[in-house]
Amino acid sequence: MADCSYHPGKDAVGACVSCGKMVCVACKTELQDKVYCPACANKLFVRRDDVPVAAASDAAPAVKPVSGAWWLLVILPLLFGGWCWIGGIIAWAVNKDKDPKKAKSMLIWGIVLSVIYLIIAVIFIALIVTGFLILEMPQ
Template identity: 40%
Template sequence: MFCQSCGREIAEPATVCPNCGAPVRGIAPPGTSSWKPVEHASGAWYLLPLFFGIIGGTIAWAVNRDKDPGRARNLLIFGVLWTVIPTVLIALAVFFYYAPAPRAPVP
């Protein structure tokens, strides 16, 4: 067996490398694997924030945060932006619609 830190050969029962002191990690026996396939969240989750905005984004994030954290974060951001951007645009439209028109100067 070899140290994964320094590469020196070490005895089988060792728990730390005698050369560098790094802990020896257990090695799985041949034919076994500790690798697990990553589960990705479905793209259909984007429908929730699309229809329900920030609330849908929060729900989609809560459901997917353990399974696929990257997509869960994107769902939350999408829900927030899908709520904030239209709100700002509507507020600007209302402001400019009701803003008084400039008057011509009186001579």
């Protein structure tokens, strides 16, 4: 029986499938029924460690903090003519690289608030016009 390549004098129990070096019980690493020497096992583990880190950074890009003050840009226009969608677009354009999710929800809320404002304004104007028409109607 051949000696272990890493421990002269110790009986080898197998050969590394990657480099062919003989390994003993102490330094044998079995991965999916294949025998590896310590050096090749290390290389495999390093490669395995690299993959999830790279995949994770691809899947979820680092989200940078976005100030909650941007919401004011979306909500405040309600007091000045209802141009929330413009505030929403500005907040989205500035923050889309930092936090795409938050930027998108600012844009959506800007549009939603503008639509709500428009509906309320139309109802309000309609009520006033109706009121005038009733008052002006010839008795």
